[in-house]
Amino acid sequence: EVQLVESGGGLVQPGGSLRLSCAASGFTFGTYWMHWVRQAPGKGLVWVSRINTDGRSAVYADSVKGRFTISRDNAKNTLYLEMHSLRADDTGVFYCVRETTTFDYWGLGTLVTVSS
Amino acid sequence: DIVMTQSPDSLAVSLGERATINCKSSQSLLHSFNNKNYLGWFQQKRGQPPKLLIYWASTRESGVPDRFSAGGSGTDFTLTISSLQAEDVAVYYCQQYHTSPYTFGQGTKLEIK
Numbered sequence: 086e087v088q089l090v091e092s093g094g095g096l097v098q099p100g101g102s103l104r105l106s107c108a109a110s111g112f113t114f115g116t117y118w119m120h121w122v123r124q125a126p127g128k129g130l131v132w133v134s135r136i137n138t139d140g141r142s143a144v145y146a147d148s149v150k151g152r153f154t155i156s157r158d159n160a161k162n163t164l165y166l167e168m169h170s171l172r173a174d175d176t177g178v179f180y181c182v183r184e185t186t187t188f189d190y191w192g193l194g195t196l197v198t199v200s201s
Numbered sequence: 202d203i204v205m206t207q208s209p210d211s212l213a214v215s216l217g218e219r220a221t222i223n224c225k226s227s228q229s230l231l232h233s234f235n236n237k238n239y240l241g242w243f244q245q246k247r248g249q250p251p252k253l254l255i256y257w258a259s260t261r262e263s264g265v266p267d268r269f270s271a272g273g274s275g276t277d278f279t280l281t282i283s284s285l286q287a288e289d290v291a292v293y294y295c296q297q298y299h300t301s302p303y304t305f306g307q308g309t310k311l312e313i314k
Contacts, residue, residue: 120303129294129305129306129307129308130243130245130251130294130296130305130308131305132302132303132304132305135301135303144301144302146302147302180250180251184298186241186256186257186298187239187241187253187256187296187298188241188243188251188253188296188298189253189256189262190253191250191251191252192250193250194250
């Protein structure tokens with residue numbers, strides 16, 4: 086069974102940093118592109134970032150470019166999102182998502198709250 | 202960026218009746234090299250992550266009931282639930298995966314009338 090389990094969320098002050106992790110199981114992690122998607126409370130879905138299979142290619146939404154870094158450790162079956170200079174509008178649930186044709190498996194998400 | 206616009210924003214339909222949600226993209230989602238539309242539909246129930254229903258604009262994901270169907274091409278797409286069930290109450294999103302950034306529609310909230 087495919088499982089994606091996010092962790093690392095929490096309350097952080099504006100300007101602070103967090104590192105999210107996503108532990109993958111039930112599939113050959115290293116053969117899939119992976120994404121992060123954010124959902125602000127009561128709002129819609131916003132794509133954040135994507136990484137290719139070997140971790141050498143990544144793309145970002147303009148709103149996080151230069152502040153967030155996506156990475157992966159295929160030996161540990163884990164996806165990461167390093168977040169710096171966090172702002173109030175970064176608040177939301179961050180989902181780890183697997184891509185096949187499109188986003189076919191989603192984790193339950195981890196909540197990031199940016200507030201003083 | 203490709204802008205995805207759904208209509209309506211909310212919809213109330215009686216049990217057993219048909220529900221139709223529209224999605225329009227600001228650019229064509231049809232790739233000429235494989236003649237596929239890079240459009241997906243997701244269902245998100247309260248307190249849950251989104252679930253993939255449809256990919257390639259009209260292909261039902263494994264396990265999705267056949268009362269869910271979808272179609273369209275280019276810039277105009279539709280998701281139809283042929284006979285609404287109580288468990289279909291959710292927010293539905295379309296998404297383009299033609300070009301980064303992979304944008305979503307704003308969502309359509311489907312309720313029981």
